[in-house]
Amino acid sequence: MPEPERDGNPTGLDQAYAAEAQAALMLVESLMLVLVERRVIPAADLVEAVETVIETKRRLTADGREPAVATQAAALLTTIANSLAAAAPPAKR
Numbered sequence: 001m002p003e004p005e006r007d008g009n010p011t012g013l014d015q016a017y018a019a020e021a022q023a024a025l026m027l028v029e030s031l032m033l034v035l036v037e038r039r040v041i042p043a044a045d046l047v048e049a050v051e052t053v054i055e056t057k058r059r060l061t062a063d064g065r066e067p068a069v070a071t072q073a074a075a076l077l078t079t080i081a082n083s084l085a086a087a088a089p090p091a092k093r
Contacts (some may be wrong), residue, residue, distance in 0.1 A: 029080050036087050043088030050081040 036043045057074040061067045 025076065025080075029083065032080070032084055034086050037050055037089070038086060039089065043084050046084050047081050050077050050084065054081070 032041075032046050035041045036046060042044050054077045057070045057077065060070040061074070
């Protein structure tokens with residue numbers, strides 16, 4: 001059984017999972033931004049990929065499969081999609 005939260009912070013395994021999830025999310029977002037900034041992959045392509053995952057998470061919510069987690073994940077992914085869209089280099093004239 002997981003340890004209870006203290007002061008709103010997870011403890012034990014929950015804390016380890018949260019740390020891993022944060023690190024993974026930050027790393028992936030950073031790598032995606034580098035790819036966009038170096039013009040390796042167009043931002044629109046990455047935004048489309050993220051939006052596909054968001055739609056999948058919304059379907060999981062609708063199906064009742066971990067709705068709270070899926071809703072939070074979709075919100076985080078939306079932030080990443082917005083970040084990628086904002087990082088897109090201006091179109092060449």
